[in-house]
Structure formats: C-alpha cells, structure tokens
Amino acid sequence: MNKEWKLAELPKEEYVKELSKQPNVPLLITQLLAQRGVKTLPEARNYFRPTLEKLHDPFLMKDMDVAVARLTIAIEKGERILFYGDYDADGTTAVALYMHFFRSVYNNVDYYIPDKYAEGYGVSERGIDYAHTTNCQLIISLDCGITSFEAIDAANRRNIDFIVCDHHQVGEELPKATAVLNPQREDCNYPFKGLSGCGVGFKLLQGFCQKHGIDPTPLWSHLDLVALGTACDVVPMVDENRVLCHQGVSYLKKTKKAGLLALFSSLKLDQNNITLNDLAYSLGPVINAAGRVAHAQYAASILSTEDPKEAKELAVELNRLNGLRRKYDQQNTEEAFTLGEEEKDNSILVLYKEDWHKGVLGIVASKCVAQFGKPTICLTHSRGEVTGSVRSTDNFDIHELLTDCDDLLDKFGGHTSAAGLSLKEENLSAFKERVIDKVDKKMNGKEFVSFRNIDLKVNLADINLSVANILQQMKPFGHENEIPVFLAEKVKVTDTPRVLKDKHLKFNIVQHEGDQALSVIAFNQVEKLEVITTSVFDILFKLEINEFRGNKTLQLNCVDIKKSENE
Numbered sequence: 402m403n404k405e406w407k408l409a410e411l412p413k414e415e416y417v418k419e420l421s422k423q424p425n426v427p428l429l430i431t432q433l434l435a436q437r438g439v440k441t442l443p444e445a446r447n448y449f450r451p452t453l454e455k456l457h458d459p460f461l462m463k464d465m466d467v468a469v470a471r472l473t474i475a476i477e478k479g480e481r482i483l484f485y486g487d488y489d490a491d492g493t494t495a496v497a498l499y500m501h502f503f504r505s506v507y508n509n510v511d512y513y514i515p516d517k518y519a520e521g522y523g524v525s526e527r528g529i530d531y532a533h534t535t536n537c538q539l540i541i542s543l544d545c546g547i548t549s550f551e552a553i554d555a556a557n558r559r560n561i562d563f564i565v566c567d568h569h570q571v572g573e574e575l576p577k578a579t580a581v582l583n584p585q586r587e588d589c590n591y592p593f594k595g596l597s598g599c600g601v602g603f604k605l606l607q608g609f610c611q612k613h614g615i616d617p618t619p620l621w622s623h624l625d626l627v628a629l630g631t632a633c634d635v636v637p638m639v640d641e642n643r644v645l646c647h648q649g650v651s652y653l654k655k656t657k658k659a660g661l662l663a664l665f666s667s668l669k670l671d672q673n674n675i676t677l678n679d680l681a682y683s684l685g686p687v688i689n690a691a692g693r694v695a696h697a698q699y700a701a702s703i704l705s706t707e708d709p710k711e712a713k714e715l716a717v718e719l720n721r722l723n724g725l726r727r728k729y730d731q732q733n734t735e736e737a738f739t740l741g742e743e744e745k746d747n748s749i750l751v752l753y754k755e756d757w758h759k760g761v762l763g764i765v766a767s768k769c770v771a772q773f774g775k776p777t778i779c780l781t782h783s784r785g786e787v788t789g790s791v792r793s794t795d796n797f798d799i800h801e802l803l804t805d806c807d808d809l810l811d812k813f814g815g816h817t818s819a820a821g822l823s824l825k826e827e828n829l830s831a832f833k834e835r836v837i838d839k840v841d842k843k844m845n846g847k848e849f850v851s852f853r854n855i856d857l858k859v860n861l862a863d864i865n866l867s868v869a870n871i872l873q874q875m876k877p878f879g880h881e882n883e884i885p886v887f888l889a890e891k892v893k894v895t896d897t898p899r900v901l902k903d904k905h906l907k908f909n910i911v912q913h914e915g916d917q918a919l920s921v922i923a924f925n926q927v928e929k930l931e932v933i934t935t936s937v938f939d940i941l942f943k944l945e946i947n948e949f950r951g952n953k954t955l956q957l958n959c960v961d962i963k964k965s966e967n968e
Contacts, residue, residue, distance in 0.1 A: 402774025402794060404961065406941065407852045408888060409436060416440045429857055430871050433885055436856060438639075449874055451647040453621065459608035463589035468564045468580035469608045471539065476507045480538035484512040485528055487544040487598065488697035490688045494630030495543035495566070495599035497704030498623050501658070502606055504707075505619060511535060512705070514697045518759065518783065524549035524556075533559050541605070542566060544598025544630075547583055550576050566602040568595075568636070595637040595881075599630030600645060624649040625656045626704065632677045633685035638879025646677055646877040653680075660703035663712035667720055677877045690723035693760030729758040733765045733779075741773050748840040750777040751833040753789075757781035763790035763819070770794060775849050776802075776840065778822075780829070786811060788823040794849040797840075806835055853941060853961050856885045861892065861912040861919055866955055869944045890939045891965045898934065900927055908933065910940065910957075923959035937965045 412435030419441055420431040439448050447455060459465050475482050482503075486496035496512045503510050513532070515525050523545050529552055532540055539562045546553070546565035553563050553576040563578035571585045582601055584591040596604070603624075610617045628649020631642055638646065653661070653675050665672050668683050691699040699722065703715035733754075740752045750769060757765070762779040769777035770792045776799055780789035793799035798817045803810065809832045813822035824832055864887075878884045889910075895918045898908035904927045909918040921942065923929060932938055942957035 402770075403848045403850050405850050405852055406855060406888070406961070406963075408855045408858060411857075412436045420445055427863065427868050427871070429859055429863060429887075430868065432857055433875070437882060448643075451644040451877075453644065453648055455644050456607070456641060457592050459604040459611060462582055462584060462591040462604060462608075463586055464580040464582055465605070465608050468582055468605055469612050471562060471564060471579050472541075472605070472609055473613070475539045478538075479509060481536050482507075482510045483532045483535070483537040483540045484510065485524055485532075485540050485542045485545070486512065486514050486697075486701060487522070488514055488517045488692035489544070490633035490685050490700070491598045491630045492544035493688060493692075493697055493700040493704055494626045494633075495602040496701045497660075498599060498602060498606070498626045498630075499541070499543070500705040501623050501626070502620060506615075511537065512701060514692075514701050516696055517692050524552040526552055526555055528552065529555045529559065529561070532556065532561055537561060539564070541602075543602045544568070546576065546578070547571055547581070547585075548576075550574070553578055564605070566598065566605055568598050568601050593640045593642075595640065595642060597627075597631040597634045597636045597642070599627050599634075600636075600642065603627050603645070621648070622652055622656075625653040625658065625661065628653060628677070629661075629680050629684060629688075632680035632879065633688070635880055637881035638877055639882050642879070643877055643882070646879070650675060650677060650680075650877070658704075658707075659709045659712035660706050660715065663703065663709070663716040664719070666713075667716040677879065681879075686726070687719050687723045690726040691719060693722075694725050694729065694758065695722050726761060730761045730764050733757045733761055734768050737765050737769050737777075737779060738772060741769055741777070745773055747775075747837050748844055749775060749836055751780070751836060752777065753780040753787065753829065755782035757789075759783045759788060763792065763821075766790045766792040774851075778836070782826070786823050787826050787829050789821070791815070791820045791822065793818045795852045796850040797844070802836060802839060802843075805839055806832060809835065854883070854886060855888045855941060858888045858890065861889050861910070862916055864919065864944065864955070864957075866946065866953060869946050869955055872944055873946065884943050886941055886943055886960055888939065888941055891937050892940055893937050894933050898930060900930065903927065906930060906933070906959075919955060919957055921957045921959050923962065926959060926962065929962045932962055932964050938962050939965050 416435040417431050420434055423442055434445055439445050484496050484499045486492035513528050515528055520527050524542055541564045543566050545567060547567040547569050556563050565578045565581045567583045571583055575581050584594045584596055606620055610620055628646045631646055636642055654673055664684055670679055688700045691697045699715060699719055703712055706712050736754060737752050741750050744750055759781055766777045766779040776793040776797055778791045780787050791799050799820050800815055800817050803813045803820055809828045810822055810824045813820055815821055889912055892910045892912045895909045895911055898906050901907055904925050906923040906926055908921050910921055911918050940962050941960040945956045945958050947954045947956050
C-alpha cells in the first residue's frame with residue numbers, strides 16, 4: 402500500500418490577515434486556525450476558551466421540549482424510569498451519567514445494558530420485557546434506538562413510553578417514540594450535529610435543569626463521564642464537543658467517583674495529569690472490553706457505583722477481561738495473517754474462521770489492512786450466521802461495495818472506511834467471489850493508498866517553544882481537530898543517530914547551515930536509518946514539549962520520513 406503525503410490547502414488569505422491582527426501570534430498559528438474554520442478574532446477567542454457558556458441552548462434540539470415534559474410527568478407521578486444504554490463506552494458512560502445525576506433528583510430508576518451477542522445492537526425485545534416485568538413506564542435510550550422500530554412498537558403496545566437519545570444516522574422514518582432527540586434528524590435545527598450518544602443524553606439533562614430552574618453545578622460535575630464517552634467515540638472534536646471534553650477533563654482531575662478512581666489506580670494513570678489520550682487509549686479499551694468478550698454490565702456497574710470496594714473488584718475483573726480481549730486479538734490476528742498470506746494476490750481479503758471472536762474482528766481487520774495494504778473483511782460464525790467487520794484504505798469506499806452486494810447480505814452498516822455485516826453461510830462463497838470481482842474492476846490495477854495528512858509546510862527556524870505552548874492551548878485534539886502535522890523539507894542530521902531498543906531513532910536535525918538543531922524522536926522507524934544518514938530528507942512531525950526537573954525542551958515527534966526529491 403502506498404503511503405501518500407497529502408498537504409492541506411492553505412486557508413484564504415483574508416482569514417489569515419484577520420487573525421493576524423492579534424499581536425504576537427505566529428503566522429503558522431493563524432494559518433492553522435483558519436484551516437480549522439476559525440475566521441475572526443472572536444471565533445479565535447471562543448476556540449481557545451471552550452467554557453460552559455459556549456454550550457448551545459438544549460431547546461434548540463427538535464423534541465427537547467416534549468422529552469423534558471415527559472420526563473417531568475414521570476417524576477411527578479412517581480413512575481419507574483429505565484435508562485437503556487448501548488454496550489460500548491459511549492452508551493455505558495451515558496447510563497452512568499444518568500444514574501449519578503438522578504441519585505440526587507429522583508430514585509425510582511433502573512438501567513439496562515443488552516448482551517451484544519444474545520441481543521445484538523439497539524433496543525431489544527428482551528430489554529422491553531425487562532422494562533415490563535419491572536413495571537417501568539418510561540424508557541430513555543442512550544446511544545441507541547434510532548433504528549429500533551420493532552422494539553419501540555413493542556414498548557408502545559405495553560403502554561411504555563420512549564424517549565430516544567441517539568446520534569447515529571437517521572433513516573427515512575423515525576421510530577414511534579414520544580420524543581426522538583437526535584441532531585442528525587433532517588428536521589432538527591440544532592447548531593451542532595456531532596454530539597456523541599452520551600452528549601445527546603447530557604443535553605436532555607441540561608434541558609431538564611434549565612426548564613425547572615435547577616442549579617446545573619451538580620450536572621457539570623458529571624462532565625467527567627461525558628468527556629470519557631465523547632473521547633471514546635469517533636465524533637468530531639469541534640464546537641460543543643471541545644467544551645464538553647475540555648471541561649470534562651478538568652472535572653476528571655478532581656473526580657471522587659469510585660469507579661473512575663479504581664480504574665485510574667488499576668491502570669496506573671496519574672489523575673492530576675489525565676488527558677483525552679488516556680481516556681481514548683487507556684480507559685476506553687478496558688471499558689469496551691467488557692462488551693467485546695463478556696457483558697457490558699461490568700462497565701456500566703463500575704462507572705455507576707459509589708462503593709469503593711465494589712469498584713476495586715470490578716476494576717480487577719475489567720482488567721482481566723481486557724487481557725482476554727488482547728489474547729483473542731493476538732490469536733485471531735496471527736491466524737488472519739496466515740490466511741491473508743494465502744490470499745494476498747486477491748484485490749480484497751475475505752477471511753473467515755468460524756471460531757474467531759466476533760468482538761475483536763474490527764481490530765483484526767484494521768491490522769490486516771496495515772499488513773497487506775488492501776481492504777479486508779474478517780468474518781466468523783455467530784448465532785447461526787456469518788458476521789464480522791470490514792476495514793478499508795483511504796481511497797476505497799467499502800460502504801459502496803457492500804451496497805452493491807446487499808442482495809447477498811442480511812444486514813450491513815457503516816461508512817466509507819469501516820463497516821459491519823452479516824449474511825447466511827450459504828451466501829459466503831458468492832459474496833467473496835462478487836466483492837473480489839467488483840474491487841478488481843473498480844481499482845483496475847491502481848494501488849491502494851493510505852494518506853499521511855499534513856497541515857502545513859514550515860521552516861524549522863519558525864519552530865520554537867512559544868509556538869509549541871500555543872499549540873498546547875489548542876487542545877482538546879481529536880477527530881476533525883487533529884494534532885497538527887508539519888512538513889519540513891530538505892533537512893539533515895547533525896550527529897550520529899541513536900538506535901533505541903532496536904526499533905526507535907533519536908537524532909538532531911537542521912534545515913539550513915547555522916540554524917539551531919532540533920531534537921527528533923522517531924518511534925518504530927529504525928528502517929529509516931539509512932535514509933537519514935545518507936541523504937537530505939523531508940520529515941513529517943508533531944510538535945511536543947518535554948519537561949524534566951522544571952526545564953522545558955522542544956521535541957519533534959516524527960510521523961514519517963522520505964528522501965528529498967532532486968537531491
């Protein structure tokens with residue numbers, strides 16, 4: 402697979418000039434801001450100060466007034482309310498948010514998390530049965546429900562009302578719920594469409610507080626959970642999500658929630674220095690492991706509990722499940738690589754083994770794409786059908802491919818680079834044959850591509866601690882507000898590079914004679930040693946600040962290297 406460097410277009414000069422009216426702001430910072438949609442000085446101030454005042458009015462969301470009114474009636478009548486959450490980190494944090502909030506407001510509540518394998522995605526009829534047998538009159542779904550037509554119809558037949566809080570794509574029809582909160586609705590004029598499922602649930606609680614004049618301060622204290630759910634889901638880190646995550650991380654640093662403290666301890670995370678990366682790449686996998694290999698009830702329980710002893714026991718169990726997840730991941734990946742070697746001449750890999758673990762197949766497919774440089778479908782046998790995950794390269798639309806095969810599939814869903822699917826076993830051979838044929842025709846000998854996205858081309862002389870400090874203030878970073886990647890052309894090493902642990906490189910570079918050398922760390926790029934020692938080269942990097950004993954130094958974290966052209 403070709404790793405193609407893709408330099409973003411420079412923003413409009415008029416926006417850069419406007420932002421440059423702020424004194425002492427380097428040009429590359431104003432260019433970065435303009436690239437990210439910041440066009441005026443007031444917008445820049447909002448960007449750097451993601452405060453709670455920047456949250457949108459929840460009643461701008463379609464059906465919010467109806468949802469708050471129905472929730473109010475339930476509380477006034479003493480009805481039992483069930484919070485129904487999805488089995489991933491977004492759904493379980495949303496359930497925990499509701500359980501913590503309602504402890505101080507109303508105690509006739511319960512929650513339900515479906516079994517991923519026995520019940521599948523969305524609201525299940527088993528969940529409706531549970532609500533009926535426990536005498537619930539209102540269900541609030543969190544991070545699911547927008548496509549649960551049959552289950553919500555079943556709830557209606559049992560006189561159970563439904564409020565849907567979801568953020569997934571909306572079809573032509575809506576479920577027959579009392580209220581459907583989803584900014585993706587075509588008839589919803591809410592100004593931000595990118596909330597997580599937990600974020601949509603939070604807006605309902607914000608609306609409830611606002612309607613009844615309740616001091617929102619206790620609600621703000623639960624932004625730690627909203628930040629966790631948002632960081633673990635692939636949602637854009639812009640607009641309201643930046644506010645929720647920026648504020649949420651500050652609450653995480655002082656949280657007293659027993660479950661979060663137990664997870665910090667078990668993962669050896671420093672609470673005082675917790676970051677969004679810690680949430681997405683340390684806490685997130687542990688929380689998601691429960692739903693992947695056992696039951697997400699464990700995750701919802703630890704996030705909801707107030708008992709330190711229970712939290713500690715659950716943290717031990719979650720770490721055990723995460724270890725099991727890693728074992729399945731490693732085992733299934735090794736087997737997938739073996740199968741992939743046998744089929745590496747095909748334009749797309751369709752890999753099937755009936756005893757693979759369904760919960761890790763997305764991870765396995767991603768690793769196969771990296772290993773073989775082509776789209777990969779990993780499938781296993783589960784609940785009487787063939788099911789699995791698809792991952793693709795940056796220049797091939799996997800969703801379009803599956804749409805062309807919908808007559809062979811029982812169901813599928815996703816987007817251009819990732820999807821899930823299921824089909825009958827008797828259709829597997831025909832499906833494999835068709836996708837290979839269609840990819841052959843679509844690519845017609847062209848190479849699959851993975852893009853290295855670059856924000857700006859820079860001169861190393863313009864890189865300094867002041868720039869790095871301003872970049873730190875651009876956090877939180879995430880999807881659609883990524884950590885900036887810079888390109889410096891025609892650089893060379895100033896000394897002998899060091900090889901660390903046989904796989905990393907550490908060296909110093911300059912771009913022009915007389916410049917101050919800058920330190921570079923290149924993780925897992927030992928194969929680039931010959932390039933940097935025998936030629937002038939181009940480097941992609943992220944800017945970091947190292948702090949040791951109070952001293953701050955600049956470091957370039959290398960993303961990629963290639964030999965400079967015309968050298």
